Amino acid sequence: MGQILSPSPLVPELRNLYLEGRAVEIVAESLAVAMQAEPRIDDGAILTHKDRIKLQRAVDVIAANLVVPLTVEMIAREAGVSASGLQKLFRQSVGLSVFEYVRQQRLERAFTALRAEEVTVSEASLIAGYSNPANFATAFRKRFGRTPRQAARPG
The missing domain is CATH 1.10.287 (Helix Hairpins)
Incomplete structure (x- = not known):
């Protein structure tokens, strides 16, 4: 001064x-x-309009293909970005890697199916992409703070 x-x-x-x-x-x-x-996820990075479009395409591809095996390369190709560019976009905007995001979305879908009493715990583990129900239960508890059986109970 x-x-x-x-x-x-x-x-x-x-x-x-x-x-x-x-x-x-x-x-x-x-x-x-x-x-x-102000709290931020993106660490100061500002996404361009094109980046937001690519990110939205990737999110749409993931949402439409949660039940099939996904690779970062396939998602990136559909979104029109490189695999490393896609990882960077997810880290900047969501604060997660692409597969952390995919895992989170699959767990959300399994949670919703359990709450609606549409599936068993074993079926929910498959929806979430887990072949081992014990691994599913651990990931589920970590994400939602309760076991899949507790989430499946009405009330």
Whole structure:
């Protein structure tokens, strides 16, 4: 602040440019502090319109294919982005890897089916993509804070 109130002696044209530069610095620092106060998932990364479209395509592909085996390459190809680019988009916007997101979506679908009493716990584990019901139960409990059997009970 002292540099603005009493800048070094400069020719008038340079003095104004110097003061303008200092004012921009103050605004930039203020914005940085304000942005750090708000919780964010994306660590400051801003998605372009094209990136948002690619991300939405990937999310749509995942939603339409939750019951089939998926690969990052297949999802990326359908979304029009490279596999590493897709991983980066998911990390920036969702805070998860592509397969963490897929696993989460499958668990959500299994949870919904259990709550609606449409499936058994064994069937729900297959919906979630687990061949081992014990592994499914562990992942389910970690995600929802209750066992699949507890979620299947009415009430």
